[in-house]
Amino acid sequence: MTAGTPDEYIASLDEPRRAEIEHLDALIRAALPDLERVLQSGGVGYGPYRYRYPTGREGDASLIGLSSRKAYISLYVLCSEDGAYLTERYVDRLPKANIGKSCVRFKRTSDVDLDVLRELLVEAGRLGPPHPA
Numbered sequence: 001m002t003a004g005t006p007d008e009y010i011a012s013l014d015e016p017r018r019a020e021i022e023h024l025d026a027l028i029r030a031a032l033p034d035l036e037r038v039l040q041s042g043g044v045g046y047g048p049y050r051y052r053y054p055t056g057r058e059g060d061a062s063l064i065g066l067s068s069r070k071a072y073i074s075l076y077v078l079c080s081e082d083g084a085y086l087t088e089r090y091v092d093r094l095p096k097a098n099i100g101k102s103c104v105r106f107k108r109t110s111d112v113d114l115d116v117l118r119e120l121l122v123e124a125g126r127l128g129p130p131h132p133a
Contacts, residue, residue: 006037006044017068031121043067049129063129075104079124
């Protein structure tokens with residue numbers, strides 16, 4: 001099945017991953033109810049925006065992204081403050097997650113503190129998408 005909507009994408013996932021993604025989708029939507037939910041490459045995006053760099057490069061992204069990968073769940077948080085990626089401030093509070101510049105990766109929701117994830121999401125919603133330099 002080719003997913004055409006966020007709900008179709010989630011429905012196309014095999015269990016138990018589908019239940020994990022459904023749970024995270026509900027968490028994101030509760031934490032950031034005003035963000036538009038869209039299908040983006042490889043997952044669900046929340047808060048789509050268009051970016052353009054001074055070099056002229058431009059594209060589409062979402063403030064938050066949620067994706068089921070083969071080995072893990074990826075939560076993308078495209079947000080920074082004072083030149084630092086927001087996710088990197090949560091490394092100590094999400095010790096079972098693998099955290100990159102704008103991504104939190106984990107195998108299952110039981111590996112992370114969902115209250116901490118909610119806090120991260122709310123903070124990202126407050127800060128909004130990055131502004132290219």
